[in-house]
Amino acid sequence: MRFAGTLTIDSAFDLGFDHIALCAGAGRPTIVPMANASARGVRQLRFPDALQLTGAAKRDSVANLQVRMPIVVIGGGLTAIDTATESLAYYVVQVEKFLERYETLAGELARRKCAPAGAPRKTATAEEFLAHGRAIRAERKAAAREGRPAV
16 A cells, blocks of 8 residues: 555554554654655654663663554665564563553552543553453463463
């Protein structure tokens, strides 16, 4: 599918994509001259570099590098492949860290009083991360019970 031809930024977001990563590849940093390049959810960076430099994928990191799924990666070559691969792997780490930290902060007794608060969009994102974190945890437990590797 051709981006900006068959698929536009608006149609990607209408289809439910939350992020679009523009991967320019090796060489000098490239900013793609396009409308809405700084809109919410659009990133023009080398995601694998940002992931490594911030340490966001480490369990003990407090780096604020947030991705949501589904994600579109635009580009060709290794940078685009790395971005797609790292995004999928990082998302699992991100939602598991979010769930663990929420549970630690909320505690068993205070859980009802510690519902995610904030703007509706931020609350919806928090609820999405909690649900995905719980689903990943359930899958890991099921895999362990059944003696199969967790994905």
